[in-house]
Amino acid sequence: MILGITLTFVISRLCLYGLIFLAPNSQFDTSTELTLKKLQAIDVDDYWNVHFWNKLLSWDAVFFLKGMTLKDGNSRFEHELAFSPLWASMVKYLANTDDVYETLKIGVLVENILFYSSSIVLYYLTRVIFSENNKKQFYGKRLAKITTNLFIFTSASGFLTGIYSEPLSFALTFIGILLHEKSISTTIPNGIDCVWSRWPLYLLSAIFFGLATINRANCVLLGIYYVVDLLQLILERRLLKALFFPFLAGTTMLIACLYQHYSLPYRAFCPQRGEWCTTRLFDGLPFTTMSFYGFIQSRYWNCGFLKYWTLNNIPNFLIAMPNFVVMFYSTIYFTRIYPSFRVRPLVFITQALLIMIALFAHVQIINRISSFIPLHLWYLADRLLRKSFNDQHTVGDDKIVKGYIYWLAFWIPLQTVLFACFLPPA
Amino acid sequence: NTESFFLKVPKDFPIRPADQKDGQFTTVISLEHSNNAKITYEAEIGRRRLEFIELQHLQVDETYQVKICWSALDPISIGEMDWFIVPHSTSFEGTVSEGARIFIQFAVTNDSYPPMEAGTVVPINVSVINCKLGIPVDLYGVIIYIAIIVASVAFLSKKINLCGMIRR
Numbered sequence: 001m002i003l004g005i006t007l008t009f010v011i012s013r014l015c016l017y018g019l020i021f022l023a024p025n026s027q028f029d030t031s032t033e034l035t036l037k038k039l040q041a042i043d044v045d046d047y048w049n050v051h052f053w054n055k056l057l058s059w060d061a062v063f064f065l066k067g068m069t070l071k072d073g074n075s076r077f078e079h080e081l082a083f084s085p086l087w088a089s090m091v092k093y094l095a096n097t098d099d100v101y102e103t104l105k106i107g108v109l110v111e112n113i114l115f116y117s118s119s120i121v122l123y124y125l126t127r128v129i130f131s132e133n134n135k136k137q138f139y140g141k142r143l144a145k146i147t148t149n150l151f152i153f154t155s156a157s158g159f160l161t162g163i164y165s166e167p168l169s170f171a172l173t174f175i176g177i178l179l180h181e182k183s184i185s186t187t188i189p190n191g192i193d194c195v196w197s198r199w200p201l202y203l204l205s206a207i208f209f210g211l212a213t214i215n216r217a218n219c220v221l222l223g224i225y226y227v228v229d230l231l232q233l234i235l236e237r238r239l240l241k242a243l244f245f246p247f248l249a250g251t252t253m254l255i256a257c258l259y260q261h262y263s264l265p266y267r268a269f270c271p272q273r274g275e276w277c278t279t280r281l282f283d284g285l286p287f288t289t290m291s292f293y294g295f296i297q298s299r300y301w302n303c304g305f306l307k308y309w310t311l312n313n314i315p316n317f318l319i320a321m322p323n324f325v326v327m328f329y330s331t332i333y334f335t336r337i338y339p340s341f342r343v344r345p346l347v348f349i350t351q352a353l354l355i356m357i358a359l360f361a362h363v364q365i366i367n368r369i370s371s372f373i374p375l376h377l378w379y380l381a382d383r384l385l386r387k388s389f390n391d392q393h394t395v396g397d398d399k400i401v402k403g404y405i406y407w408l409a410f411w412i413p414l415q416t417v418l419f420a421c422f423l424p425p426a
Numbered sequence: 427n428t429e430s431f432f433l434k435v436p437k438d439f440p441i442r443p444a445d446q447k448d449g450q451f452t453t454v455i456s457l458e459h460s461n462n463a464k465i466t467y468e469a470e471i472g473r474r475r476l477e478f479i480e481l482q483h484l485q486v487d488e489t490y491q492v493k494i495c496w497s498a499l500d501p502i503s504i505g506e507m508d509w510f511i512v513p514h515s516t517s518f519e520g521t522v523s524e525g526a527r528i529f530i531q532f533a534v535t536n537d538s539y540p541p542m543e544a545g546t547v548v549p550i551n552v553s554v555i556n557c558k559l560g561i562p563v564d565l566y567g568v569i570i571y572i573a574i575i576v577a578s579v580a581f582l583s584k585k586i587n588l589c590g591m592i593r594r
Contacts, residue, residue: 024567
């Protein structure tokens with residue numbers, strides 16, 4: 001099975017890197033040469049650099065590369081904190097060189113290793129969740145295989161050829177969910193029980209979720225896992241467990257989040273920064289009305305409530321539509337059609353992510369960031385497994401599934417080429 | 427980062443005679459024998475309100491895309507982008523030309539915290555590209571490449587059962 005996943009992964013990556021290599025060398029945005037000059041890169045005009053490596057430095061990759069090659073390790077400007085210092089430091093540490101291209105190559109290698117590792121973890125995670133009993137073992141195995149295939153062909157594939165921080169979040173999230181699932185047992189009719197002997201695993205899941213949140217702010221939604229568990233345990237009056245499991249884990253995650261998005265930037269920029277600093281809620285504590293991440297998103301990228309809802313952004317909404325539809329359907333599927341209480345937290349997380357992206361963010365980023373939630377992949381995989389699925393005459397849900405897969409077939413190479421040519425959408 | 431705008435050279439814009447002297451304006455993009463050109467312009471933060479570049483050898487009745495690109499490592503904003511014609515024998519920024527001239531303008535402003543120091547030099551790539559059929563000519567290669575890929579995927583998806591492949 002691992003061999004099959006590995007083969008699919010390697011072939012898909014080779015195809016995308018081949019597309020990048022064959023893409024025209026002249027990019028729409030001509031600033032890569034300026035970036036490389038600023039970073040004092042050598043051999044910029046080398047054949048492989050011109051035909052391949054330079055094309056991986058589009059859009060946010062510039063910020064990540066800067067973070068990975070910083071001499072003193074500190075961001076100079078506040079908006080640079082939006083580009084995972086954790087991920088940049090990790091690659092910087094592993095690369096351990098001042099050479100820009102060496103760092104880039106190590107970054108791409110680590111990106112692929114993380115993406116591949118995430119696929120493997122997702123395979124086992126799917127089996128754990130969908131193989132509740134021996135009867136379902138075979139089903140779980142097949143579902144896991146299809147889910148992993150779909151994950152390898154994620155709608156973020158093009159961006160994941162470079163040095164983006166998403167694969168780190170995928171890996172941390174999937175490991176976190178796996179640890180969470182391993183630390184609980186299911187109860188009849190629809191509940192969970194936290195097992196004392198597996199308490200360390202439960203707490204460890206919070207550390208992984210916390211790291212995922214430090215890496216990418218959208219992973220803060222994973223905290224919903226602990227809210228759901230906490231509410232259930234409180235309702236069942238198992239207060240000690242509620243305190244030592246979800247409350248403690250949730251608090252651990254919250255502390256990581258508060259440190260990254262409030263305390264750290266407050267110490268770096270306040271009070272001389274003004275603006276964000278002046279919105280402090282309590283004297284002596286670095287808590288402001290808005291997180292620092294939210295502030296810089298609003299200040300530099302014009303993110304905010306309905307700010308993206310303009311006529312010129314209609315194409316971006318259309319680009320985001322397939323993922324919106326499939327993710328929305330997956331929440332309906334696992335609550336109304338085939339309810340599964342084990343994936344209930346992921347249903348809430350998916351719903352929260354959809355609302356957040358639709359109302360507050362640049363909607364097209366859903367194609368890049370959504371794969372840290374596997375719910376829609378399970379929905380697609382489950383539909384594909386059903387006997388009723390007929391590739392020739394699709395009806396109902398299966399039409400959506402088929403449409404989405406065919407959209408991916410066009411979107412992934414297109415996104416890869418657009419990225420390599422430094423063309424929108426980002 | 428990129429900002430761009432289009433300009434259309436008027437039909438009646440006087441063509442510069444070959445022997446006519448240049449206006450000695452220092453920053454120039456020339457499209458002589460070419461349909462696109464690029465220079466790296468060095469803007470100094472806080473030094474000038476507007477930056478000007480003269481465009482030479484444009485063709486009358488042709489549309490051009492002016493593209494301004496800068497590295498995201500330099501946290502600046504580009505605004506007040508425009509183009510204008512300076513009539514012949516008219517002084518502009520201390521230079522005079524016998525012929526009419528076309529200039530583009532843009533403003534470079536700091537957009538960061540902490541702000542960059544005044545006088546920091548920010549390199550900016552300014553390109554001028556001729557548009558044919560409403561498309562800048564430098565995009566033709568990309569468009570053809572994308573068209574080939576889309577056609578290939580369409581062909582393959584007709585031959586291969588994608589859903590079946592994923593299921594297997």
